[in-house]
Amino acid sequence: xxxxxxxxxxxxxxxxxxxxxLTNSQNAKASNYAFCTIEPNKAIVEVPDNRLEKIGKIExxxxxxxxxxxxxxxxxxxxxxxxxxxxxxKFLSHIKEVDLILHVIRCFEDADIEHIENSxxxxxxxxxxxxxxxxxxxxxxxxxxxxxKKEIDKEEGNKEKIQILGQIIKNLESEQSLKNxxxxxxxxxxxxxxxxxxxxxxxxxxxLNEKEDLLNNxxxxxxxxxLKNDKNKVISISAEIESQIAQLDSETEKKEFLNxxxxxxxxxxxxxxxxxxxxxxxxxxxxxxxxxxxxxxxKDSKAPDASSVIHTDFKKGFICAETxxxxxxxxxxxxxxxxxxxxxRQEGKEYLIKDGDVVHFLFNV
Numbered sequence: 001x002x003x004x005x006x007x008x009x010x011x012x013x014x015x016x017x018x019x020x021x022l023t024n025s026q027n028a029k030a031s032n033y034a035f036c037t038i039e040p041n042k043a044i045v046e047v048p049d050n051r052l053e054k055i056g057k058i059e060x061x062x063x064x065x066x067x068x069x070x071x072x073x074x075x076x077x078x079x080x081x082x083x084x085x086x087x088x089x090k091f092l093s094h095i096k097e098v099d100l101i102l103h104v105i106r107c108f109e110d111a112d113i114e115h116i117e118n119s120x121x122x123x124x125x126x127x128x129x130x131x132x133x134x135x136x137x138x139x140x141x142x143x144x145x146x147x148x149k150k151e152i153d154k155e156e157g158n159k160e161k162i163q164i165l166g167q168i169i170k171n172l173e174s175e176q177s178l179k180n181x182x183x184x185x186x187x188x189x190x191x192x193x194x195x196x197x198x199x200x201x202x203x204x205x206x207x208l209n210e211k212e213d214l215l216n217n218x219x220x221x222x223x224x225x226x227l228k229n230d231k232n233k234v235i236s237i238s239a240e241i242e243s244q245i246a247q248l249d250s251e252t253e254k255k256e257f258l259n260x261x262x263x264x265x266x267x268x269x270x271x272x273x274x275x276x277x278x279x280x281x282x283x284x285x286x287x288x289x290x291x292x293x294x295x296x297x298x299k300d301s302k303a304p305d306a307s308s309v310i311h312t313d314f315k316k317g318f319i320c321a322e323t324x325x326x327x328x329x330x331x332x333x334x335x336x337x338x339x340x341x342x343x344x345r346q347e348g349k350e351y352l353i354k355d356g357d358v359v360h361f362l363f364n365v
Contacts, residue, residue: 005070006095134172
């Protein structure tokens with residue numbers, strides 16, 4: 001099961017620098033001109049989780065395998081992108097493919113790095129991107145509505161789809177997020193099929209220069225205030241510093257550098273973990289001498305569905321899931337101690353996997 005996070009924003013806001021730091025690579029060109037990235041750069045990033053090492057240590061595992069997320073560096077959007085400006089249609093189509101949007105906003109002055117709008121105004125810049133995403137959805141929704149009206153009698157559910165699209169279009173025309181609309185569970189399932197950008201979860205990333213205080217910044221405060229009624233998360237980072245951290249060879253060097261900055265963890269760790277949470281994902285573990293591995297599933301996944309990320313045969317022949325909570329697993333020194341103390345449970349097909357569960361699946365071949 002692959003989940004992808006798309007990095008978007010105006011040109012020259014630090015997207016590619018952030019991507020390179022996130023992925024510890026130099027795949028994305030970081031240049032001082034617009035549209036240096038045309039095809040999206042893609043990379044797989046490990047999700048940090050200190051629980052994994054602790055479980056692996058108890059099992060004396062030969063291999064420790066973390067769970068992963070896909071990150072995609074999408075080219076800079078500009079005003080008019082929804083009408084094709086700056087290759088906008090192509091770039092917007094890339095955004096439709098991701099599960100989560102990371103919207104990078106430039107919050108630093110630098111005369112050596114040109115600004116596409118010729119001045120620094122983070123609220124304006126944020127508004128440009130948000131407006132273009134809304135306008136793109138409006139065009140898409142109108143096209144889908146037109147098609148459905150022609151095929152109204154073709155499928156039983158088309159009348160309901162038309163009604164929902166009408167509500168969406170009305171909302172988008174007033175330039176409001178679709179998250180303001182109150183749809184029930186069944187309607188939300190229908191909306192997913194429309195593949196609208198406005199329905200995707202989002203994190204706003206404020207990119208500051210390396211001399212700025214990440215906690216106290218007037219631009220970051222403005223953005224947070226502007227989003228006060230929104231559930232979207234705001235994270236402030238310095239992509240330049242993150243790039244420096246990523247280039248250090250050892251974890252010891254990275255920790256020493258973070259300590260010198262007074263940070264407990266990097267901005268990249270916060271972005272990765274927040275992305276994981278925003279996508280409504282949880283982690284469960286399988287453990288043994290050969291390997292300890294983290295697995296990604298959606299929250300409230302039933303045990304057979306969770307087992308299928310290991311192998312589809314597990315779901316087909318599912319018998320039960322031997323499950324131990326992470327806390328009990330650590331407290332009693334692994335699976336043997338947990339079983340001896342009655343902390344390992346046999347769960348059936350209706351069991352909802354919990355974050356941190358250490359699981360051994362039993363199944364028929």
